[in-house]
Amino acid sequence: MTPAFEPEALSWYEGSARQRIAALVDPGSFREAVGPEERATSPHLALFDLPEQFDDGMIVGQAAFKGTPILVAAQEGRFMGGAVGEVHGAKLVGLLRAAKSLALDVLVLFDTGGVRLQEANAGETAIAEIMRAVVEARLSGSRVVGLIGGRSGCYGGGGLIAGCCSALLVTEQGRIGVTGPEVIETNRGVEEFDARDRALVWRTMGGKHRYLIGGADRYVDDGPEAFRAAVRDVLAAPGRLDLATLDAEQARLERRLARFGAARDATDIWSALGVAEAPAVPGLSTQAFRAVALGRESAHDAR
């Protein structure tokens, strides 16, 4: 007998997009828009003899979170690495436009390597539309919260969309970047970045580093309860986007460049942030990590 799905036991990293949504929002409250029964598949993958998926790797809809209506989107990292194609991207664009007109907050569960190369031009254009839709939703008062802890991380255009969100929650396994390790190595050589050095990847792009430098607002454990608690916190905080917000972000990013611009390795930055045993950070438990991360650079509401 197959045991029933236990939402609370879900590993965010291991789970599917649908499992993550089910475990995150109020039980039974999620209602999908343009679901798999509509067969909204990619019109381009057949050119490459690649299989389609009925949801194109993007699940969107509305739900309740602690009793309040909210919109949710989740990328399925198990389908083409969560890569953004025409339909995948358009579903998120539609959801964000609805968020603006309905004045609802949005949760985006990232799990993506970036643009889907087989439909690169459509995917790249979709990324630009999503960023604009995020900004327009935020300008009209919606919060757009990014949750990052999937297998594919949050790379390429996904990293840029994340940078437009009002708050970011990340797990230890969550990685945020633009150029992935393999692409840096391919273009610049193994001396610049050894993609097989997993420890280097984690400490350069992983959740602990992003939290320490202010690239993420909350550091959470790899499960739904931790994400729910963090979502509740950030939805209670202001998520405004205005000139003051971006002036503050400009100052925050200038400060980061001035403080750490000459650092060679993440451990140099962590030491400068007051972490006594910087090389030990990757092995620390959540509790121990939070204790040493007290001197981290905070994003406050400058995002």
Next chain:
Amino acid sequence: MTLAEILAGLFPEGHAVTVADGLILGHGPRPGGGRVHVLGIAEGTPLGIDGALALAGRVLAIARSGDGAPILMPIDSASQRMSRRDELLGLNEYLAHLAKALMLAEAAGHPTLGLLYGRSAAGAFIATALATARLVALPGAHPEVMDLPSMARVTKLSLDVLTQMARATPVFAPGLDNLVQTGAIGAIWDPQRPLAEQMEASLAASHPGGDDRDRLGAERGGRPRAAAIAERVAAQVAGRA
């Protein structure tokens, strides 16, 4: 066209635009009075954390000034700078910050117009030209998401196969016409006609009331499904709210 020729065409009476470290900064006069802020990327320069921050700082200063003058963003860049240092320091935040600054300036009354006149790729393209309210290009411009040899490695298809497929389908292949078909690029300017006039026409068209790139992509055939899917998601969500 070279940047110097373009600037001479845009501003026949002269301008105050300079290039330093691959970044374009300055302004020029408009025919009917007032000015156009000019900032962008030249000489095929990759966009890293330092350049993105410099451009964003300038955009925010313009937004703060409240002069309402348009922002023209000429782009001839490489991709985002691919380096360990840029990723270590959070390049995604720096690029997103620049894109947000451009959209905020637009919301604050500064029409934004991208002008792709050379190359651009990937994150550098998204954070600059694709973050403007309207994007135009000059013939010979060459946008791409990824070059075909790199794409061959990722898709595990041979370069020969990809090159052949690129002739038949616009959806993945690099090139100006292909990004016109997706709706990403609104129009291509005619280098034989006065650029100043074309800039004024593009600025006048740059506030069509919302992002119309998916509708353009449907009309032009490069993105047959995006506009309908986005509309359907929004309608279903609104219908249940």
